[in-house]
Amino acid sequence: MSENTCLEKQPLSQEMLEKMNAYWRAANYLSAGQLYLLDNPLLKEPLTMDQIKKKIVGHWGTVPGQNFVYVHCNRVIKRYDLDMILLSGPGHGGNFMIANTYLEGTYSEIYPNISQDEEGMKKMFKQFSFPCGVPSHCAPETPGSINEGGELGYSIAHAFGAVFDNPDLIATVVVGDGEAETGPLATSWQSNKFLNPITDGAVLPILNLNGYKISNPTIFSRIPHEEIESFFIGCGWEPIFVEGDDPMTMHKLMAEAMDYAIEKIKSIQENARKNNDPERPKWPMIVLRTPKGWTGPKVVDGQQIEGSFRAHQVPISMEKPEEHLKLLKEWLESYHPEELFDENGRLIPELAELAPKGNARLGANPHANGGLLLKDLRLPDFRTYGIDVDPGKTKAQDMIELGGYIRDIFTLNKESKNFRIFGPDESMSNRLYKVFEAENRDWNAELLPTDDCLARGGRIMDGMLSEHMCEGWLEGYLLTGRHGFFASYEAFIRVVDSMAAQHAKWLKVCNQLTWRRPIASLNFILTSNVWQQDHNGYTHQDPGFLDHIANKKADVVRMYLPPDTNCLLSCFDHCIKSKNYVNAIVASKHPSYQWLNMEQAVKHCTQGVGIWDWASNDGGEEPDIVMACCGDTPTLETMAAVTILRDELPELKIRVVNVVDLFKLESNHKHPHGLSDAEYNALFTTDKPVIFAFHGYPTLIHELTYRRDNQNMSVHGYQEEGTITTPFDMRVQNEIDRFNLVKDAIMHLPQLGNRGSYLIQKMNDKLVEHKQYIAEYGQDLEEVRDWQWHTAK
Structure with a gap:
């Protein structure tokens, strides 16, 4: 006794x-x-x-x-x-x-x-x-x-x-x-x-x-x-x-x-x-x-x-x-x-x-003091879940592929029972289909024969349509020494803004207490994002969670915007292994273009930001312009804009920079992930124009970079425009589309003279053509739907 x-x-x-x-x-x-x-x-x-x-x-x-x-x-x-x-x-x-x-x-x-x-x-x-x-x-x-x-x-x-x-x-x-x-x-x-x-x-x-x-x-x-x-x-x-x-x-x-x-x-x-x-x-x-x-x-x-x-x-x-x-x-x-x-x-x-x-x-x-009880997860090798990629031609659904990796986390940790998914009735909607091959939704109310994937003791906690509840459950689960993540629609993660903030504050204080042992990170996956509004509309648009997280203590918060499947796998694997952070990942759930093979993705995500040399043509020389992007849709539109610029203005020296780890933009004096001024200038130059296509509100990029040497930056992002419309029209209405990016690039290159003026007119014509086409046919232009990456013609 x-x-x-x-x-x-x-x-x-x-x-x-x-x-x-x-x-x-x-x-x-x-x-x-x-x-x-x-x-x-x-x-x-x-x-x-x-x-x-x-x-x-x-x-x-x-x-x-x-x-x-x-x-x-x-x-x-x-x-x-x-x-x-x-x-x-x-x-x-x-x-x-x-x-x-x-x-x-x-x-x-x-x-x-x-x-x-x-x-x-x-x-x-x-x-x-x-x-x-x-x-x-x-x-x-x-x-x-x-x-x-x-x-x-x-x-x-x-x-x-x-x-x-x-x-x-x-x-x-x-x-x-x-x-x-x-x-x-x-x-x-x-x-x-x-x-x-x-x-x-x-x-x-x-x-x-x-x-x-x-x-x-x-x-x-x-x-x-x-x-x-x-x-x-x-x-x-x-x-x-x-x-x-x-x-x-x-x-x-x-x-x-x-x-x-x-x-x-x-x-x-x-x-x-x-x-x-x-x-x-x-x-x-x-x-x-x-x-x-x-x-x-x-x-x-x-x-x-x-x-x-x-x-x-x-x-x-x-x-x-x-x-x-x-x-x-x-x-x-x-x-x-x-x-x-x-x-x-x-x-x-x-x-x-x-x-x-x-x-x-x-x-x-x-x-x-859950860190006393925390045991590392058994994790499969995320690289084996990667897909073969022909850049800008291959399409895949990032969240579906991630689901296979998460499914096998459940399988490997079946005995230890220390991993769960949390989210408000959205695991299927967020394309985590494959996890249901290994686990069911938890449900202890009445069960009917017609129910789908409901079970007593399931480990997918999405049976309650309450962001507060799912977040609270996850926090309690993590604080007592277990692992999990929260997947939700990007717009409605804002419901738990304050909960994420309170947890970040908790972790900030815990980092100063030697007796509080580290716990598994609070991981958010934000999907159903702002750029695809075929049937939802204005209510489902709000990328502001990133702005909210960006203001929290630098030693606690991290933000990742992987552009494709292999990068998402790499980012998620990093986050699920981490401790005492609040990690936010923005991921695509729709069929989207793929850019990097797994080896490239691991290198890119490890560095958090980098030049895509295969998409650039400034090798060994100063670029005329830097085309930067962060997020899956901004990456697509930037790459499409680059193809137009290279086709129309082949003499233009273009550098393509992609950002996965958003805090790389901030100074290393303010955030441990930040680039030094020398590293930042090596990527973005000290004075060349930078056309930056960003997933969220443009002001966030300006806030992160306002002390950098190069202030010759034009940021395109969400401008609170658009409702139920085509995917490309969402981009057009917020001026993050390829045609507007090309126009802005030319406006920052006055040396192009009349050649630039004619290309601007061509882009304006394309924008008019786009509006007329979607109004009549209800879908995007064929050249947009069927676009593929190609090197200069």
Whole structure:
């Protein structure tokens, strides 16, 4: 029997309830102390204003309820020998997690300077929400955390991601009732339709109804008990209600509720695993109704605090020193720290024994530091999935070919079960057809004989039409030491802009914490991109995710725009092996031109940018013009423009530069992938005109290159034009097409004189011809449809 299994399985004694209440008081005291105190941590001396922080910053309202949950998690971990993590969903209150990990010893093990004595307590109090200290959320700096509540709504999604393929793990989640009003959290209750009781762990949500947000009541707190119960039953949960404000009564009720929930979870899993029964059960969840700011000041300045929205942040502002200092002293002393900590400031032994030991502690569980558990994927050789290429003549569907490689990742890692695909109902649409040869979609709701590729325990997580949910699941999966990627339509990846940003921020901080071990990168594949709008239209056009990612910390983010299949395979292989990055890959899913054989693609992608000498004719000489491109469609149009220029103006010296790694354009002083000025000038010259065709918004290229020597650059990209139309007309409307590229090139070469003028007229004629043709026939010009690369005539 584990050292953590020391509580007899019988009704709780009054003595144990009193000990748990005392432990809770200790956590509440430490949480309140973090808000206010600079000195005198145990109140051994009279409290004075010089011992109080000059600026009181932080939150109290959710803290007592979360401390309450932590104490009860400790008890069931020991009683049932559980592998459990705790996620904090409320937007604020990180002082609760610091307080509890400090009490259990984890915090001091990681941060020895915050020792378990009076001096360490003083330092812990001072550092909280203080310059050069620690944040007020359950941030990466906080042991045991995988969910930072700075942005609300993702706690349950992260929890489910954590327990997929973790059959022995229970993820307990404190859900704030304000958080419960967000779209992602409201959707999260449906995640139980994707949990397999045989192969997955369990999520235990605890909705803490404390009644208020910042200044408004919460919806769940103002609807009848029956309505709340019906809501959760309707979502497939079995709600257990724990309601009240008397501490001892609430401890008894909560202990009974936790025992019931854990035993129900174990019963469900035992039945499923013994009888190979993956059918969806009714999982338990708890509705915990407590006052906001529970145990805090009741009234301050004549206004109610506990049980009102005024408890949300700091209950006592300290703006009236004499009056407020007295109230603060009374509040802190109400926890009786002298009964909880010994003379040296250490939690007394009879309370310390309530915490689990070793890795069973919530702050020390390896699943909350997923890099400790991370094992590399077994990967096939991506080169064997490459295709033979006749440049500019061969066509293929990049995502279909990538699907074969991903299919075999599933096959090679079938036993380890540490890889999944995530995306909102788009795996087929994004042409990942071949992965379905090895895996099915995960689905644990009703199955019909007519369903396609749905299965209990499938590993393709695209059964939920919610970008938030799929992203949250993936983040939870990665944060607990596994691998995966998120594939979505380019325009609608914007739904999770802020989630990607929050994860990038998480990783940025983790890179500064030696105890946080690296995790697998958050990989995005953006398909169904802006340049093919035969039947979708304006709503499906937005390449701005790249702009969003470009502004994140350079040591975390990467962006790749492979021009063809072999480059996509190389880029994906690189990204799926990487750690602690946010990688964005923009890929084509439609039949598109191929340019490089596998050997060339590996060299090109490894360098990230390069001259395509086989497409250029400036060998050994200064070019007259540089034709640059980034992305599959811009590459096609650039290559087509080059053929026109070389046919019409054979004496023109043209250099073709293709960019795969977008951050190569930025200075190496700003991004580790960036080119030095000398390297950049060797490619783009110092003064020759550069006509740059780019997949996204033109301003991004200007932002990345604005400090480069050569500012003689004209960028073509998406201009917010076009709706349902032909592929080539999308390019024409945004002036990224071959005819407009040729026109722009000539305008930057005044030495061409009349020869250039006549070619501009020819291009204008072609643009008119194009418009008339698509209006009559509904398809692009034959010369566009059938175009192929060729050397100069």
